[in-house]
Amino acid sequence: MSESVPLRIGKSLVIAIDGPSGSGKSSVARETAHRLGLAYQDTGAMYRALALVCLENGVEVHNQAAVEALAKRFYFEQWFDPGVGMVAAGLDQERALDVTDEIREPRVSEAVSAVATNLGARTELIRRQRAAIESVRSRMVVEGRDITTVVAPQAEVRLLLTASEAARLARRGAQLAASGESQTAEQVAAQVLARDAKDATVVEFQRAADGVVTIDSSDLDFEQTVQAVLRLVRETVGG
Numbered sequence: 001m002s003e004s005v006p007l008r009i010g011k012s013l014v015i016a017i018d019g020p021s022g023s024g025k026s027s028v029a030r031e032t033a034h035r036l037g038l039a040y041q042d043t044g045a046m047y048r049a050l051a052l053v054c055l056e057n058g059v060e061v062h063n064q065a066a067v068e069a070l071a072k073r074f075y076f077e078q079w080f081d082p083g084v085g086m087v088a089a090g091l092d093q094e095r096a097l098d099v100t101d102e103i104r105e106p107r108v109s110e111a112v113s114a115v116a117t118n119l120g121a122r123t124e125l126i127r128r129q130r131a132a133i134e135s136v137r138s139r140m141v142v143e144g145r146d147i148t149t150v151v152a153p154q155a156e157v158r159l160l161l162t163a164s165e166a167a168r169l170a171r172r173g174a175q176l177a178a179s180g181e182s183q184t185a186e187q188v189a190a191q192v193l194a195r196d197a198k199d200a201t202v203v204e205f206q207r208a209a210d211g212v213v214t215i216d217s218s219d220l221d222f223e224q225t226v227q228a229v230l231r232l233v234r235e236t237v238g239g
């Protein structure tokens, strides 16, 4: 039986979750939002969408000025209902398309760190992420790499979701295989580890900042991990 957390309607509740690739952030954050009746924001989807819009429009992802300029003008919309999980993006609203699946393609995973390490682009995306939290009156589960430290350090609940490298690679490999991608285990490992190493040059998501609780899911299954997060929420906000 799942645990429930009594929540007072209307009271601000931001649950900030950071962690490396494959630690379970997106799936666990989404399920937590669903069970608590909160909105859900996947900030990695915004970085991935910007990378995709670059790739689709001939913007070189290492061209700092061009990527920063695109970050300021590209259209991005994310459905915050955890049951929907849809993302639309494009050069502008008229040309925006449903990119929910495309942003998970290996070509985007390969290009996204170049965009995520562009500090000018980050400033703009962080602004949009904070606006998204305000748009739902601060009742949201938000996950990424710098949510507990930069985007929402004032969040009521702040946690770092980790898992061993072996667990993370196995999970990501199984996830890609299930979605029909034909990457070998070596390709998945090389891409995930290179991306985390590059991303870690601009954001700290491998060690918990002060006041951030670590949940290690290496030996937990999905449901046990969700329960650990719900327990932390209950202990932190009461109930």
Ligand SMILES: Nc1ncnc2c1ncn2[C@@H]1O[C@H](COP(=O)(O)OP(=O)(O)O)[C@@H](O)[C@H]1O
Residues within 6 Å of the ligand: 019, 020, 021, 022, 023, 024, 025, 026, 027, 028, 171, 172, 174, 175, 217, 220, 221, 222, 223, 225
């Ligand atoms: N605790 C867990 N045990 C087993 N599998 C998990 C666990 N947490 C997540 N997963 C699975 O691992 C895969 C990667 O999780 P995901 O949420 O996409 O990670 P992240 O957003 O951190 O990259 C998904 O298929 C997810 O269902």
Ligand SMILES: Nc1ccn([C@H]2C[C@H](O)[C@@H](COP(=O)(O)OP(=O)(O)O)O2)c(=O)n1
Residues within 6 Å of the ligand: 020, 021, 022, 023, 025, 043, 044, 045, 047, 048, 112, 113, 116, 143, 144, 145, 146, 147, 195, 199, 203
């Ligand atoms: N708040 C965030 C979220 C994601 N990023 C970067 C780091 C990743 O390489 C990309 C994509 O993030 P995403 O969470 O989708 O990545 P994974 O699916 O966990 O591998 O964006 C970031 O720098 N800051």
